[in-house]
Amino acid sequence: MDMNKHKADLDRQQNPRKRKVEHEEEQETDVLLSKKQNAATVKIHDLPEDMLIHILSRMSLKDAVRTSVLSRRWRYLWMYISGKLEFDDRYDRNITLLDDADERSGIVIKRKKFKTWVKHILKLHRGQRVDSLVIRFTNLRLRYLSSDIDSWIYFAVQKEVKVFELNLSVEDGFHCSYKFPNIEKLLSRSREVKVKSPVFGSLRSLRLVDVDIEDDVVKYFLASCPCVEHLCIRASNATKNLEVVDPLPNLKELEISDCCNLESLEISANNLVSCTYQGKRISSPFKKTPNLTELTLGGEFCHSFIFEPNKHSSYSAQLVKLVLNLKTMAPERTNVPCDLPQLDSLKRLELNTVTKTDESFLFFLSLIKASPNLHEFKIKLVYLLLDFRLPGSIRFVQRTPFPEVTPENAKCFTHNNLKVIELVGFIGLATETPFIQRLFNVAPLVEKVLFDTPIGYYRFHPLIDSVAASEGTIPWLINPCASHNAKRWAMDVKKNICSPRINFVIL
Secondary structure, eight states, X not given: OHHHHHHHHHHHXXXXXXXXXXXXXXHHHHHHHHHHHHHHTOOGGGSOHHHHHHHHHTSOHHHHHHGGGSOTXXXXXXXXXXXXXXXXXXXXXXXXXXXXXXXXXXXXXXXXXHHHHHHHHHHHOOOSOOSEEEEEXXXXXXXXXXXXXXXXXXXXXXXXXXXXXXXXXXXXXOOOOOBOOOHHHHHXXXXXXXXXXXXXXXXXXXXXXXXXXXXXXXXXXXHHOTTXXXXXXXXXXXXXXXXXESOOTTOOEEEEEOOTTOOEEEEEOTTOOEEXXXXXXXXXXXXXXXXXXXXXXXXXXXXXXXXXXXXXXXXXXXXXXXXXXEETTSOOOOSOOSOOOOOTTOOEEEEEEEXXXXXXXXXXXXHHHTOTTOOEEEEEEEEOOOOTTSTTOOOOOOOOSSOOOOTTTSOOOOOSSOOEEEEESOOOXXXXXXXXXXXXHHOTTOOEEEEEOOOGGGGGOTTHHHHHHSTTOOOGGGSTTHHHHHHHHHHHHHHHHOOTTSEEEEO
């Protein structure tokens, strides 16, 4: 072997032509290896600009803007992003109140910073289109910003957005009274920016919260936006007589909530799947909704659904998921109704109730009985924190939103299809125990039970500061030990049930 290698070396030295050929072959091999290595280590800076813009469009707005400091080439790339532009002053750490500012001046500072930030970004944007524009602007107290908000809407028109959300809600319930531009203004703006399609012609999702929009503008949207799939109008004082009627080939989700001046609502959409209506009692709005399977109800209309089932029989039997938001401030109910909604197709039932601490919940078992195919049941309790000892406090009107049912009068039945139970906000009060006991008797084949016990949200109740300040008293619900006691109570329930078949989850 060594002898053959030695002869080959001598032959290579004595034959220059052969030595040259081998040298060229080695160079070609090195070039190929170099190309493979370069292909495997392509840097992001080497990508074409359109690909870089596509990558930036998938990033959050703030992260995309931060890339402008990388180099001269990256400085302006973010201005051409076509993805989602989202502004939310509630979660923006760069728009916080000054520590030494009082509450009023702090709100003004926050508003100005947010307005400047949005205006700056929208002004610098150079892309032809934007897929989504989301602006959530809280703490709006003055009307002088109407022109600024108009410019946000006109930007959405110009960029032909597919998703548009404008949320001006305030946590304390203050209504800012901002009015959405009328049709004439929208069309005029569309002509100025030379938008070829109808105003918002590419729109697929429109969500307006605490924005006053008139009926004719909503009608125009529904007629001019054939691609719209989701429509939400919440807390609009200008919406009075609304018609959501076909042709709406793509409308799948609809929400009309807290429109205090609403007088009539007609919904006739063949492809509508999910709907939310929270408001006062009106004549049944569901005229033709053959594919409606998910429904969320609140306000007076929610109580009508429970206690006047004959008015809702045309669609109740087709529901697969039902969410009922019940409040104690509803009209008083003392008698158990003879008839209940027929929920033959229902698979999941959610009850969210705001109630007093001495309220009985046994009435809700009747809704389970009215749902023979029910598979999942969830109930969430939020207790009212009321302290009548405080001077100037508004006394609560003692009304019961659902009939009082005693354990002796609760009807006995067995529900073999109920498999999952979720209990949220239960803290071990005496009024909760009878409901829990009867619920497990009703559902002997339940497989999973979830106890969600954290009750820290009571600390942010508007009455807490006042109560704590009066004579140093603190409601027991916000006591640091309350959450621990709720978990211990849930553990006791698990121990008493003592069933290895049931998977208990305690949060």
